[in-house]
Amino acid sequence: MFLPQPRTNIEKVSPYKPGKPVEEVIRELGLKPPVIKLASNENPLGPSPRAINALRRALNQLHFYPEDTAFYLRQRIARMFKVDYDATIVGNGSVDLIYMACAAYLDPDDELIMSAGGFIAPRVGAAIMNARLTQIPTANYRHNLERMAESITPQTKIIYLDNPINPLGTIVTRKELDEFMECIPDRVLVILDEAYAEYITSREYPRGVDYYNKNHNVLILRTCSKIHGLAGLRIGYGIAKPEIIQSLMKVRLPFNASRAAQIAALAALDDTRHIQRSRRINEAGKALFYKEFKQLKLFYLESYGNFVFVNFAVDAQLVFEALQRQGVITRTLKEYEFPNALRVTVGKENENRRFIKALRTALEILRPPADSETEATGE
Ligand SMILES: Cc1ncc(COP(=O)(O)O)c(C=O)c1O
Known part of the structure; x- marks a missing residue:
């Protein structure tokens, strides 16, 4: 057959x-x-108890489509990170945003660089786009930034860096990331995946938004799946230059963040x-x-x-x-x-x-x- x-x-x-x-x-x-x-x-x-309460109040609204642009949630994120509304985007979990970045930026034979021991979603995203995947072995259980920077070729479009790295849990420090970002050509999008950032209090830990503020071409990813306890609802968000956000928006599925997820995320972000x-x-x-x-x-x-x-x-x-x-x-x-x-x-x-x-x-x-x-x- x-x-x-x-x-x-x-x-x-x-x-x-x-x-x-x-x-x-x-x-x-x-x-x-x-x-x-x-x-x-x-x-x-x-889950965040505040999110549960907000969801309860919203249950009888579930016959309505969600706010497609996630207006209120993006406004909240913009306020929280002191960035423009146009620099924010919401995804069906942060993996949605990783896939969007691959779909928007990788032509066949373009290259995505990441650590060999790193998170699995970008590998799948690159494969779907028929892009080249270069995996750099970790050094002493940490991202090997020097090797990553040396490996950049004219085809490199995306570098994916999860910080901390899953499944190892180690971080790239502020000083290391400062030096690394200086070596990255403007044509490369650096995805800084900060899925666990809210757990970290160390001063050595670099905050991705600082690199956005320094005008680097970064896409910062955060999620409500971890500390906020909303993994089952699927909601994550990103921050990048408005031009980058516009490209991601072009490949975004309509209504990619559900009504329930947006409402819960709004409440959870405030649940200190x-x-x-x-x-x-x-x-x-x-x-x-x-x-x-x-x-x-x-x-x-x-x-x-x-x-x-x-x-x-x-x-x-x-x-x-x-x-x-x-x-x-x-x-x-x-x-x-x-x-x-x-x-x-x-x-x-x-x-x-x-x-x-x-x-x-x-x-x-x-x-x-x-x-x-x-x-x-x-x-
Ligand atoms: C580094 C990293 N990024 C993203 C995710 C997934 O996040 P989400 O549930 O928002 O898609 C995980 C989950 O394990 C992760 O470890």
């Missing part, structure tokens, strides 16, 4: 594989609840109490993880996000499965080229403790007794 043929490069696209929802894992493995999911960097405290609580619980959770990983002699990276990269010096699939059998879902990193590591999202205190207990059990089973004497290394 003949089938319509997709565009030739579509054959090569490996679709984004998100973590499975808890319900699906319970069903597939026949696990008994409660199962905890520390796999998708979601906020364990749940929820943001502060989320930050506090995240810091406490990371401190617990670090202490326990040290005791277990596991190599880990100190993270600026709400997740921690931990390495086992054995195939992490085994650890993943042993944890999963105990009702704890984490994330393997094979597709990020770290087969021996897991990414663990920081949960609530009881969830973190349950994870640690399950990890101890898993390692007892997996590690031969003599191994407990030797230190696990990062490789």
Whole structure:
């Protein structure tokens, strides 16, 4: 039987594989609840309570299409970052904005540069456009900015930099980014993906909007999926020069941000109490993880996000499965080229403790007794 043929490069696209929802894992493995999911960097405290209240009030408006230009939300974002309204854009999650940037800027054979260990969405975006993808290996678990800058060719159109980098959680510092931006030709769009920015208080962490203010060709991405707890609604936003925003608007699907998502985001951005609580619980959770990983002699990276990269010096699939059998879902990193590591999202205190207990059990089973004497290394 003949089938319509997709565009030739579509054959090569490996679709984004998100973590499975808890319900699906319970069903597939026949696990008994409660199962905890520390796999998708979601906020364990749940959605911003202000967002929930705003949504409740808006439920009887859902028969109306959303505000297509997301006027009120963009106005709020413009005020928050002290930029013009025309410099803002809203997406169906920030991945929507990554895809829009690829669709608007990449001709076939144009090039997108990113880190090999980096977030997966730009790789898919580039593949869909039949663009060239250059992946620069990380150096010491951090973006290798020097190599990235050296790799720029006349075909380079986009450089994608997630800061902090997912799944490693390390950052590019202000000083490093200042130097890097000076080496970037004006014809290149630098996407600064700041999905975890609200968790970070370090002065070393560069704020993308500063580079926008210095007239660089950056697209700054933020999301309501992380600290604001709205991953299920799908809403993210971007800041860039109005000319860049206009190009993105041309490839944007109509009504790409739902009415519910816009209303919830508007309320969540103002919910400082929820943001502060989320930050506090995240810091406490990371401190617990670090202490326990040290005791277990596991190599880990100190993270600026709400997740921690931990390495086992054995195939992490085994650890993943042993944890999963105990009702704890984490994330393997094979597709990020770290087969021996897991990414663990920081949960609530009881969830973190349950994870640690399950990890101890898993390692007892997996590690031969003599191994407990030797230190696990990062490789
Ligand atoms: C670096 C990075 N960017 C973007 C996203 C996705 O954000 P959104 O839910 O807004 O599409 C994630 C989610 O894990 C991420 O880690």
